[in-house]
Amino acid sequence: MYKIIQSRFIRFFLATVTLLTIFIMLPIYTAMALPYGTGKYGTCTYNTCGITLTSSNNISVGVTPSDGTGDCSINNDSVSVLTGSSTGYTLTLSTNSTSTSLSNGTSNITAGTGTYSSPTALGINQWGYRVDGVGGFGPGPTSSISNTAYPISAVFAGAVANNVPATTIVTSSVAANPAVTTNVWYGVCANSSLSTGLYTGQILYSAVTN
């Protein structure tokens, strides 16, 4: 009986070692076979390169609260930066005024209390932004939703006003050519305690070479 167990153990051990060997060598071999990744000097000198920023004109994030508890919606803006400057670029986000709220007369949807480093779930009658995979937002993926019951699990940051340093959402050490696109997600949660109407706000993206 012992010989049976011993021979089985030896085979099991050999199988485990084989597995481990393959487990270690295959990734290394695969890494050897990976395509060559290069960073090059930009096709222009840093004195002649331009920088291009592309985004939407307007993002609509409509919420129609069905009851007092509230509902949430999320929509996204694709922001692209193109530059041949080998110093790379920094993309920042802030509101375009000293206000951080979405406003409808005297009624406001305030900015979420989370930050880029420590985003939080939106409270009721709050709005914010998130970018998958950076800061404290987590990997996502985020998707658009419309009138989903409050609360939602995604975490957001409140946009800062334009009279304080803007928040860096993307920075690059190399040229962005082809353009690098960042999806910025905007979320709003609201309930029927808010006045009915159209709430608006302004966001400002800034792109400058490093």
Add this chain to the structure above:
Amino acid sequence: MVRGNYFKYFFVLSLSLFLVIFIKPLHAFAASQDLTISPAVSQIKVNPGQSVSGSFLIINQGDGTYSFNVYATPYNVTGQDYTPDYKAIPGAVDVSSWFKFSIESGSVAPGQTEKVNYTLSVPAGTQDGGYYAVAFGQTNNPKALIGVTINERVGMLFLMQVGDKVVKKGLLQTWQSNFFQSPPLTSNIKIENSGSIYFRANFQYKVSDLFGNTKYLLNGQKFILPQTVRNLSLPWNKSPSFGLFKVSGNVNFLGKNQYLGTKYVLVMSKAVRIYTGIIISLIIVSYIAFSLGRRKRKKQNHRKKRN
């Protein structure tokens, strides 16, 4: 025959499980507005009391007409990651007041370019040193009736040396790459500027495998502002989920070339760490079972001999 089938079954099962889990990519592995400013950077040397002129272009490569504004702001950075700050520092010279633009607002149609001339006048008596500003072109979309209105601005960075009495001084502070990392493999270079004027640092960063094959090569440049330390974070975004690599490179600034010594990095994603832990645990358990079995066999043999 039963034992042989058991072994084959186990081996095939293990290999199949391995293939299912691991034979997948192991390496990690947007009406719009389109605003361009060109050039993106300008380096200028000017003496106190003198003026210098130049121009830049505002280009609309999008599909809609938009209004724009042109204005200048100071340029500062905070932290070693160089978070930009376009606000004037209390008590510091407001460099934005040195600028005058031929166009401060306008409109540009799709495919059109607007040339903006600027005059930079440095006040007499300005202390020699480095001064930094950004000239922005900003879209001026009317506030939408609903939702979030997006405005964007692109900036031309001005790196200015005023006068000749400047001190250029800096050093490579650290070169760091942790041995044990999750993907992406990331290294860091910190460069200190202890002078009174900015300088440009060129760097080359290389990732290679144990056999010396280059897997990733990055050449870049960065401006280092005076009295700051700049952290250059260099991620290899396509690094695999598991692998042992060598990282090295060099940095060149202020006429000196400094070699970044080779460091080894073991990249393991969370999933790989879990699987490795399981396999190592199995091996340990197997060894313990084998040792116990051998000890028991020795005792049995000893008893037989006594009997």
